Amino acid sequence: MALEIPVESETVAASRYEPLGSDTPSPALLMYVPYHQDDLITYGAYDPLCLYFAKHGYEVVVADMLGTGSSSGFIHEPFTRREGTEPAAIVEWLAEQPWTTGRIGLFGKSYGGITALDAAAQQPDALDAIVPIHTPYQGWRNAYSYGGLFEFLTIGMDWLTLMQALEAKPASIRDADGERLNRWQKRLKRSRDRRPWLFQFIDNDPHESYWEDKNIPVERIETPTLAVGGWRDPYTQDTLEYFEAIDAPKRLLLGPWRHQMPHRGRESAINFRRQALDWFDRFLRDEENGVMDEPTISYWTELDSGGSSTGQWRGRKTWPTVSTEDATDPPTDGETIYHETDDPVTFELTSTGLSSPSEFKTGEVDAEYTFDPTVGPSSIDPYGVSFEPPATNDDDVRSLTFETDPLDSPIEFTGTGEVTLRLESSVPDPTIVVRLIDVSPNSRGTLVSHGAIRGKYRKGLDTPNEMEPGIEYDLTIPFEPKSHVFEEGHSIRVAVGSSYFPVALPTPQQGSFIVRSTSADPSTVRFPGCQMNSVDFDDSVDMAPPDERVPTSAEHANGSSSWTTSRERVSNCVQTSKRHSLDVDLPHGRLFREATFEASVMADDPSTAAAQNKMTIEIAADFGEFEIVASNYISNDLCQLETRVELEGNTMFEETWRQ
Numbered sequence: 211m212a213l214e215i216p217v218e219s220e221t222v223a224a225s226r227y228e229p230l231g232s233d234t235p236s237p238a239l240l241m242y243v244p245y246h247q248d249d250l251i252t253y254g255a256y257d258p259l260c261l262y263f264a265k266h267g268y269e270v271v272v273a274d275m276l277g278t279g280s281s282s283g284f285i286h287e288p289f290t291r292r293e294g295t296e297p298a299a300i301v302e303w304l305a306e307q308p309w310t311t312g313r314i315g316l317f318g319k320s321y322g323g324i325t326a327l328d329a330a331a332q333q334p335d336a337l338d339a340i341v342p343i344h345t346p347y348q349g350w351r352n353a354y355s356y357g358g359l360f361e362f363l364t365i366g367m368d369w370l371t372l373m374q375a376l377e378a379k380p381a382s383i384r385d386a387d388g389e390r391l392n393r394w395q396k397r398l399k400r401s402r403d404r405r406p407w408l409f410q411f412i413d414n415d416p417h418e419s420y421w422e423d424k425n426i427p428v429e430r431i432e433t434p435t436l437a438v439g440g441w442r443d444p445y446t447q448d449t450l451e452y453f454e455a456i457d458a459p460k461r462l463l464l465g466p467w468r469h470q471m472p473h474r475g476r477e478s479a480i481n482f483r484r485q486a487l488d489w490f491d492r493f494l495r496d497e498e499n500g501v502m503d504e505p506t507i508s509y510w511t512e513l514d515s516g517g518s519s520t521g522q523w524r525g526r527k528t529w530p531t532v533s534t535e536d537a538t539d540p541p542t543d544g545e546t547i548y549h550e551t552d553d554p555v556t557f558e559l560t561s562t563g564l565s566s567p568s569e570f571k572t573g574e575v576d577a578e579y580t581f582d583p584t585v586g587p588s589s590i591d592p593y594g595v596s597f598e599p600p601a602t603n604d605d606d607v608r609s610l611t612f613e614t615d616p617l618d619s620p621i622e623f624t625g626t627g628e629v630t631l632r633l634e635s636s637v638p639d640p641t642i643v644v645r646l647i648d649v650s651p652n653s654r655g656t657l658v659s660h661g662a663i664r665g666k667y668r669k670g671l672d673t674p675n676e677m678e679p680g681i682e683y684d685l686t687i688p689f690e691p692k693s694h695v696f697e698e699g700h701s702i703r704v705a706v707g708s709s710y711f712p713v714a715l716p717t718p719q720q721g722s723f724i725v726r727s728t729s730a731d732p733s734t735v736r737f738p739g740c741q742m743n744s745v746d747f748d749d750s751v752d753m754a755p756p757d758e759r760v761p762t763s764a765e766h767a768n769g770s771s772s773w774t775t776s777r778e779r780v781s782n783c784v785q786t787s788k789r790h791s792l793d794v795d796l797p798h799g800r801l802f803r804e805a806t807f808e809a810s811v812m813a814d815d816p817s818t819a820a821a822q823n824k825m826t827i828e829i830a831a832d833f834g835e836f837e838i839v840a841s842n843y844i845s846n847d848l849c850q851l852e853t854r855v856e857l858e859g860n861t862m863f864e865e866t867w868r869q
Contacts, residue, residue, distance in 0.1 A: 349424020627737025
C-alpha cells in the first residue's frame with residue numbers, strides 16, 4: 211500500500227507492509243532511506259525482511275527520504291541534521307495512525323542506520339527501539355577514513371555513482387495524478403545548478419567546516435539499541451564508538467561480515483531476523499523474552515586454518531583496546547564498554563623481523579621505503595562481490611615487512627590495537643598504511659586488520675599539521691577492530707607501505723619515508739590479546755543459523771558480480787575493476803541495473819590514481835521505458851560527471867559537471 215506522509219511543507223512517499231493475520235492496531239517499524247521504496251530497496255533487496263516482520267504482526271513502512279525517490283523536496287548537502295528531524299516527524303505521524311499501537315521502531319543498514327540513529331537523537335516520544343546496521347555516525351566518515359584518506363572505492367567510485375544515477379531515476383509506479391513524476395522532474399531540473407556531492411566531498415577535507423553539522427549527537431540517544439557491525443565493514447570503529455555513547459538498554463553484534471546483512475553473511479550467516487524481531491518484541495510489545503540476558507557484546511573470533519568461515523561466536527561485556535585516548539567519552543550513567551588492556555600483546559620491529567621486547571637486545575632498523583601506490587589490491591575483500599579473502603603476498607613484497615618466527619602456541623587478538631612508528635618522511639603529507647597479516651605454514655598471507663593515516667592528520671582530524679621533511683616523528687596508527695587467532699605454526703607479519711589502493715586515494719606527492727627502531731626506542735605493534743595453550747574458548751555463545759523456511763534473499767531479484775585486478779608489467783600500472791548487475795522482476799514492471807567501476811595507478815607516481823565509473827539503470831513500466839546513465843571520472847587533476855536520461859530512446863535530460 212502506498213502512503214503519502216506530510217513532513218513540514220513536504221511529502222514523504224512510502225510503501226506500507228500490513229501485518230499478516232491481524233485486524234487490530236500493531237506496532238510499526240520504519241526504514242527511511244534514499245534508495246527508492248517502489249522498486250530497488252524493496253523488491254531488489256529488503257522485501258523478504260519486511261515480509262518477515264509483517265508476518266510476525268508488525269506494520270512495516272519503507273519511506274523515500276525527502277529529496278529522493280517519489281518524495282518531494284531536494285537535497286543540497288547530504289548528512290545534515292534534517293535526516294534526523296524528518297524520520298522523527300514520521301515516527302510521530304505513524305504513532306497517531308489508527309492502525310498502529312503508537313509504538314514505533316526504526317531499522318536499516320548504512321544510510322538506514324544513519325537515519326535511525328539520527329531520529330533517536332531527536333528523542334521522539336513514540337520511538338521505542340532501533341536496530342542500526344553497519345552505520346557511521348560522523349558525517350566525514352561517509353567520505354573519509356579514520357586517518358583522513360578519501361574513500362576512493364566504496365564512496366567516490368561506487369556509492370556516489372549510485373546516488374548520481376538514483377537522483378536521475380523516476381519512480382516506477384505512477385500515481386493517479388502524476389504528482390510523483392512531477393516531483394522527480396522538478397528535482398532533475400534543480401540538479402543542474404547544484405554542486406554534485408562528489409565535488410562537495412573532495413573539496414572539503416574532514417577537518418573543514420563543511421562537516422560541522424553532519425555528526426549525529428549519539429550521546430543524546432535514550433532509545434534501546436541493537437547495534438550491528440562487521441570485521442570487513444568500513445564502519446566497525448564507528449559502531450563501537452556510538453554504542454559506547456548511548457545511554458539506554460543496548461546490545462552489540464560484531465560478525466565477520468562486509469557491508470551485508472547478518473542473515474546473508476558469507477562467513478557466518480545467522481538468524482539475525484529473529485534477533486531483530488525479539489529486540490522489537492521486547493521494547494515495542496513489552497515481552498520478557500530474555501534479550502537483555504544476552505552478552506553485552508556478541509562477536510565472532512575467526513581462525514585462519516579453515517578458511518573464512520571458520521571461527522567461534524563468543525560473548526563479553528567490554529571491548530578491549532590498548533588506548534582509550536580516541537574513545538568516545540561514556541555518558542555519566544551509561545555502561546562503559548571500552549576497557550584498556552593492562553598487558554597487551556607487544557612486538558617490536560627489529561632487524562631480524564618482529565620480536566617480543568625481551569628478545570630485542572641488539573641491532574636496529576633504519577629502512578627507507580620508496581612510495582608504491584599500487585599496494586592494496588591483493589589485500590582487499592570488497593563488499594558487493596563474493597570470494598575467499600585473497601593472498602596478500604603480492605602486496606607484502608612491495609612493502610616493508612617484519613615477521614615473527616612460526617608460533618609455538620596460538621596468540622589471540624581481540625580488540626582495537628595500534629602500531630607506533632618512528633618515521634621520517636621526504637614529503638609533508640605522506641600516506642602511511644600498516645597491515646597486520648596472518649602467514650600460514652605454506653607462506654600464504656591473509657589480512658587480519660589494517661590502519662592508515664595521512665601524515666598531516668597524525669595528531670587527529672581536528673588538528674591538521676603537515677610533517678617537516680627530514681624530521682623524525684612518532685606516529686600512532688590504530689588498527690581496525692578485530693577478533694582473530696594466530697594459530698600454532700603460523701607467523702605474524704606487519705607490512706608498512708604507502709597505499710591501500712583502491713580503497714583509499716593516496717596523497718599525490720611521490721617520495722619516501724624511513725622507519726627506525728632500536729631496543730632503546732622501538733617501533734611497536736600492540737594489540738589486546740593473550741598467548742593461548744590451545745584454541746579453546748570458555749565464553750562461547752550459541753548463534754542459530756537463518757530460518758531457511760523464510761527466504762533470505764529477494765525472490766524477485768537476480769544479480770551477478772566480479773572483481774578483477776591486474777598489473778601491466780612494462781609500465782607497472784595496477785588496474786582494478788568491480789562489476790555488478792541486478793535484474794528485478796517488479797509486480798509493476800522490470801528494473802535492470804548494471805555498473806562498472808575501474809581504477810588504476812602507476813607504481814612510480816601516486817598522482818596518477820584515477821577512476822572511471824558508470825552505472826546504467828533501465829526501468830520498464832506502464833508509462834514507458836526509461837534508461838538512466840550516470841558516469842564519472844575522478845583523478846587528482848579532473849573530476850567530471852555526466853548524467854543522461856532517455857525515455858523510449860529519446861533524450862529528455864543531459865548534463866555534464868566538471869572541475
